[in-house]
Amino acid sequence: MSFLVPLGWELRSDHREQALAAAAESSARVAGAVTAGASKKGLEAAVKSAPNAVLHYNGATTNSRVSPTDLAAASARTKEQEVDGGLVRLEPVTAGGKTSVVEVFVSDAELAEGTARDWWILLGIMAGLVLGAVIVVDRLARGAVVSVRNLVQAAMAVGGGDLGVRIQPSGPRELAEAGYAFNRMADRLVTSRTSERELVADLSHRLRTPLTVLRLDAEALDPDDTQIIDLSAAEVDRRRGIRRIRQAIVTLEGEVDQLINTTRAAVAAQVAEAPEEGLCDAAEVVRDRMVFWSALAGDQNRKHRVVGAQLRIPVPVARAELAAALDAVLGNVFRYTPQGTAFEVALTRRDGWVALRVDDAGPGIPDPEKALQRGQSDQGSTGLGLDIARRAAQDAGGSVSLARAQLGGASVVMLLADAEAPPKQANRFGLVGRLARERDQARRKKTDGS
Structure with a gap:
């Protein structure tokens, strides 16, 4: 708009200048006839050939759109004056010591001819530019919006517990860098969770050793049978305590086994989902x-x-x-x-x-x-x-x-x-080579002795 509005105003001024130039051309045609001393018929022919021109010869003021005072003022210099319905151009002409005035009328329609068409063209260009800018900005912003939406969805999925979600970094450099950082963070979370589960499994497995010792010591204790009638009350209480200890050890061993099996199953499933974690x-x-x-x-x-x-x-x-x-x-x-x-x-x-x-x-x-x-x-x-x-x-x-x-x-x-490199062969000049040489020497000695 800042470019097209001044352009439209300038085109309007150009149309106005063209209409005034045409009026000046008509006035010059009549003024040339007066200066050349044409006859009355020649002057009438010159006036007829000039559109909307009137010749005020020797002070006559017939069919004028301005007042006699304005005509008298125009006898000194050329002037343009606004009138009803348009503009009048007054040009003085001096010939043979007498001054005449050539009056040419230019209507408002002639002054504004083509202006409306130019304005409509400029408005169409303006609308096209705005629409094009909107489309271009929308296409440029769509990539950023899609990247942000994917990043948000992936973050919500990870927040919900799905650590296998990854995104394809795209969009502007900052968003692409955020995408790479998100993928690295998710990888770190998976690695950390795997390490924690393996640690839990290892610690649980380490608990088996003291539990085994406790179970063996508990089995070495006296029987826990309390159905014998001739037992004293203290002996019954002691045997009941032994039974409780044995039951607690069995229960604790079952819990540890279940913890180990559950943790290692989760680790195995996670490794199966990402078999190339270390490659x-x-x-x-x-x-x-x-x-x-x-x-x-x-x-x-x-x-x-x-x-x-x-x-x-x-x-x-x-x-x-x-x-x-x-x-x-x-x-x-x-x-x-x-x-x-x-x-x-x-x-x-x-x-x-x-x-x-x-x-x-x-x-x-x-x-x-x-x-x-x-x-x-x-x-x-x-x-x-x-x-x-x-x-x-x-x-x-x-x-x-x-x-x-x-x-x-x-x-x-x-x-x-290199993960695909073949295993290196043993060096013949190392330990294996020395043993092979000693074996060959022993064979030669045995052959010579026989």
Whole structure:
């Protein structure tokens, strides 16, 4: 509206100027005839050829739309005057020492010709722009609304006890990051609940040992039969106490057994639902996490590339742990290197190992040994980023190393065991090889002696 309303007003002014220009052209045609000294018939022909023109020759004021006073005032200069139904243009013409006035009338319809059509066109454009803006904003907001709705539904499902719910992160960067955080939180809840149940099962199992001792000691006591008539009252009470002890031990053993069976059944069912909790595809983790980090890299004008993440590469580490380790390393790249610094994420597998490498073109790490120590940082942070990666690699039977990258900055390499690598053959120069050599020597000696 702020653009189209001034445009419509300007178009209205243009139409008015065009009508006045046509009136000036008609006036100039009559004025040219007067200046050329045309005869009376020539003047009448010139007036007829000029629409709505009237010539007031030598002071005559016939058929004028203005007063004689206004005509007299117009003999000095050209003027335009508003009248009923339109506008009159008065132009003086001097010829042979005499002054005449050419009067041209322009109606309101001529002044506003085409204005209504322009306004309708502009209103149509305005409506189209508003409708288009609404559609575009609706399409842009729909993704965010759907992402938020999915996140809310998943959170309500987890709150209701369904810990197997996961969402596909989508929408703006912040909502996608919230989705990844929700999935990681759900994974942590599942892991924590499994650990708690296993702990309960283990503790319950540990109670069996003292219970067994109590049961054996109770069985070694005197009989608990109280039906013998010649027993004293004290003996009857003692035997009843023995019976109660034995019954309590049996009841306690049954409760412990039921607790163990129930807890381990829940753990087994949960493991059956997620059989790959301790095994994940490193390439898939890299691809999924780079969906988020590539968007952030685009915002910061960071050139990046991913190498070797096309094929499946299984590693013996939980998906959430590997994703957290990769996020920690990439987070350090974005946190401690200037915007626009390039980086590279590469996956390679060789000789039973998988190397997850993150290189950057930043200033590098001045003290690699200190950077790998937990809680040690020269940048004012907690110093836990690389430690997270180190612990994840060590859980997978590997390690983390720091070096100078080909891009010029730091190179963080997470070395993980390859889950599909064949078992290594025994070294012939190790213990097995030494025993084999000793056995061969013994055979040769025996052969020589015979």
